[in-house]
Amino acid sequence: MTTDQVTTERARPEPIRAVPVRHPGRWITVAVLGVLTAMFVHLLVTNEAFNWSFMVDRMFRPPIIEGLLRGTVLMTVTAMLIGVTLGVVIAVMRLSENPILRGVAWLYTWFFRAVPRLVLLAVFGNIGILWSRIEFGVPFDTQLGQLFGIDNLQLRLFGFSSHDILTGFMAGLLGLALSEAAYMAEIVRAGIQSVDQGQTEAAQALGMSRGQLLRRVVLPQAMRVIIPPTGNETIAMLKDTSLLLYVPVSVELFFQLDAVGNRTFKIFPMYVAACLWYLFLTSILLVGQYFLERHFGKGYGTAGRARLRLRGVAAEAGGNPGEVKP
Amino acid sequence: MTELVIPGQAGAPEAESDLMVRAEQVHKSFGSIEVLKGIDLEVRTGQVCCLLGPSGSGKSTFLRCINHLEKINAGRIWVDGELIGYRQRGDKLYEMREKEVAAQRRAIGMVFQRFNLFPHKTALENVTEAPLLVRREKRAEVREQAAPLLGRREKRAEVRERAAALLERVGLGDRLHSYPSQLSGGQQQRVAIARALAMQPKLMLFDEPTSALDPELVGEVLDVMKDLAREGMTMIVVTHEIGFAREVGDSLVFMDGGVVVEQGNPREVIAAPQHERTKAFLAKVL
Numbered sequence: 030m031t032t033d034q035v036t037t038e039r040a041r042p043e044p045i046r047a048v049p050v051r052h053p054g055r056w057i058t059v060a061v062l063g064v065l066t067a068m069f070v071h072l073l074v075t076n077e078a079f080n081w082s083f084m085v086d087r088m089f090r091p092p093i094i095e096g097l098l099r100g101t102v103l104m105t106v107t108a109m110l111i112g113v114t115l116g117v118v119i120a121v122m123r124l125s126e127n128p129i130l131r132g133v134a135w136l137y138t139w140f141f142r143a144v145p146r147l148v149l150l151a152v153f154g155n156i157g158i159l160w161s162r163i164e165f166g167v168p169f170d171t172q173l174g175q176l177f178g179i180d181n182l183q184l185r186l187f188g189f190s191s192h193d194i195l196t197g198f199m200a201g202l203l204g205l206a207l208s209e210a211a212y213m214a215e216i217v218r219a220g221i222q223s224v225d226q227g228q229t230e231a232a233q234a235l236g237m238s239r240g241q242l243l244r245r246v247v248l249p250q251a252m253r254v255i256i257p258p259t260g261n262e263t264i265a266m267l268k269d270t271s272l273l274l275y276v277p278v279s280v281e282l283f284f285q286l287d288a289v290g291n292r293t294f295k296i297f298p299m300y301v302a303a304c305l306w307y308l309f310l311t312s313i314l315l316v317g318q319y320f321l322e323r324h325f326g327k328g329y330g331t332a333g334r335a336r337l338r339l340r341g342v343a344a345e346a347g348g349n350p351g352e353v354k355p
Numbered sequence: 356m357t358e359l360v361i362p363g364q365a366g367a368p369e370a371e372s373d374l375m376v377r378a379e380q381v382h383k384s385f386g387s388i389e390v391l392k393g394i395d396l397e398v399r400t401g402q403v404c405c406l407l408g409p410s411g412s413g414k415s416t417f418l419r420c421i422n423h424l425e426k427i428n429a430g431r432i433w434v435d436g437e438l439i440g441y442r443q444r445g446d447k448l449y450e451m452r453e454k455e456v457a458a459q460r461r462a463i464g465m466v467f468q469r470f471n472l473f474p475h476k477t478a479l480e481n482v483t484e485a486p487l488l489v490r491r492e493k494r495a496e497v498r499e500q501a502a503p504l505l506g507r508r509e510k511r512a513e514v515r516e517r518a519a520a521l522l523e524r525v526g527l528g529d530r531l532h533s534y535p536s537q538l539s540g541g542q543q544q545r546v547a548i549a550r551a552l553a554m555q556p557k558l559m560l561f562d563e564p565t566s567a568l569d570p571e572l573v574g575e576v577l578d579v580m581k582d583l584a585r586e587g588m589t590m591i592v593v594t595h596e597i598g599f600a601r602e603v604g605d606s607l608v609f610m611d612g613g614v615v616v617e618q619g620n621p622r623e624v625i626a627a628p629q630h631e632r633t634k635a636f637l638a639k640v641l
């Protein structure tokens with residue numbers, strides 16, 4: 030008590046008025062950046078090769094917008110949907126107790142991660158060379174027929190011409206989705222393994238089946254670890270749709286821009302247009318990723334951190350930190 | 356341990372109606388290390404069995420064998436007269452399907468040292484999760500039999516009401532919608548007890564439920580467990596709380612090196628341990 034009185038009685042010391050440390054380095058950096066920016070703007074405005082009016086005129090034309098919606102956006106969405114779903118299946122297979130499933134899953138990820146996407150797409154684009162028709166029925170029917178002395182036995186239920194179903198879009202989708210599944214499988218596996226073993230035990234002790242505990246307990250928690258890299262994968266996928274040029278898929282943004290450029294011999298403005306379109310689309314995805322991460326951080330993330338912050342504040346204020354109601 | 360059924364011998368033991376748990380010659384190895392070397396144990400219905408022993412003696416492993424979280428290598432475990440994990444026909448054992456094992460586990464509640472609450476679910480959701488899943492399964496079965504559907508809304512509300520009542524009972528009626536990260540250790544462990552009770556188990560297994568708690572929070576969890584014991588729940592409790600064993604325990608089992616060294620009335624064993632290893636251990640924890 031006495032010390033308290035002493036401190037209150039003593040005159041409050043003068044506020045500190047010191048000369049702050051100077052940062053000349055910062056000013057130099059700003060100056061250099063300013064000059065560089067000015068040079069860049071100057072380049073953009075004065076260099077004829079950009080041909081802005083031509084670019085703006087062409088980049089919103091219907092074939093390009095259609096290519097953007099179908100070849101880029103739709104392709105990204107479907108390839109990611111298939112990739113994520115298949116990836117979860119492969120990850121669960123990889124972690125299963127069945128050695129055959131484990132082996133198959135390993136082989137799958139090995140193959141699709143080892144072959145570059147561009148090469149994979151080129152292969153899928155030409156897969157029609159293997160079969161003129163794709164048919165479903167009894168496998169090895171002709172060979173089986175020969176075994177029983179029947180010539181040219183055909184036990185086919187239905188079939189398609191590969192030209193009909195393996196269109197450029199389907200071939201591209203297949204290539205992108207299958208390769209994505211391999212990467213997603215690794216991400217999901219890491220996510221599942223990041224969940225505490227105690228969670229599985231608790232769920233099992235409550236009588237949940239393996240499927241139930243995966244769906245209700247482990248995967249929702251793994252999401253926290255899975256979502257951020259999946260966002261990156263989606264952005265990478267969006268950019269990789271430009272590789273569809275090599276399948277080829279004609280109804281696709283980059284294919285169309287490239288075609289306009291080649292036709293008009295003004296290739297550079299169309300490449301700049303491609304940059305701008307991809308910048309725009311990836312920025313939208315970044316916003317989506319932010320909200321997804323916020324959603325799956327429920328229960329620990331924001332609420333937990335806010336509570337810790339409140340605790341800190343309460344403790345500093347000399348209050349009882351246990352009293353803080355979240 | 357008057358009569359021993361030799362493992363592999365035909366026929367189940369005559370159902371002693373008041374035996375909730377009966378373990379015989381339970382062996383368990385991890386790789387080449389044998390952790391349980393023939394455990395015999397009986398717990399009567401409504402009694403509290405306290406399991407003591409030094410670290411690494413196999414207490415947790417034995418508890419996990421009782422609800423088949425670990426597969427035993429030899430021996431038999433019965434809970435309420437039912438063989439755990441296997442079905443016996445003649446002298447042949449058949450492994451149970453996942454669904455059957457799950458059904459057996461539902462009758463056995465388990466509480467862990469580190470709570471293991473589901474962090475992405477609120478206290479109430481933690482408690483309702485498993486009962487709601489069971490309800491869904493049952494409804495699927497009902498549908499398969501083409502029986503009229505049960506009123507879905509009401510049932511769901513009933514499960515929730517029961518869960519809320521359980522949380523109320525463990526003193527958390529005002530924290531139903533808190534996430535585990537917003538609760539203290541003692542509160543989390545009480546939610547975990549409510550979660551286990553929600554399956555209306557015949558038997559509760561506690562694996563050092565208070566070891567991860569700050570000293571001032573141990574009491575609130577032990578109080579809930581004492582209430583449970585008083586209400587006649589059959590419990591096996593691995594604990595270092597000698598006071599709890601003395602006060603609530605009906606039997607005390609001391610394990611060391613994968614075998615039961617000594618067992619008997621807790622007050623007698625604690626006051627006058629017969630075995631050297633028991634004496635040495637009690638001297639350390641008392």
Ligand SMILES: Nc1ncnc2c1ncn2[C@@H]1O[C@H](COP(=O)(O)OP(=O)(O)OP(=O)(O)O)[C@@H](O)[C@H]1O
Nearest residue numbers: 385386390408409410411412413414415416417563
């Ligand atoms: N999954 C496992 N794989 C290999 N060894 C294991 C496994 N689980 C337990 N063990 C071993 O079995 C022995 C007994 O472990 P257990 O956890 O049952 O002991 P405990 O009596 O519960 O000890 P504590 O008091 O430390 O919890 C230990 O030596 C441990 O290393």
Ligand SMILES: [Mg+2]
Nearest residue numbers: 414415416562
């Ligand atoms: Mg243990």
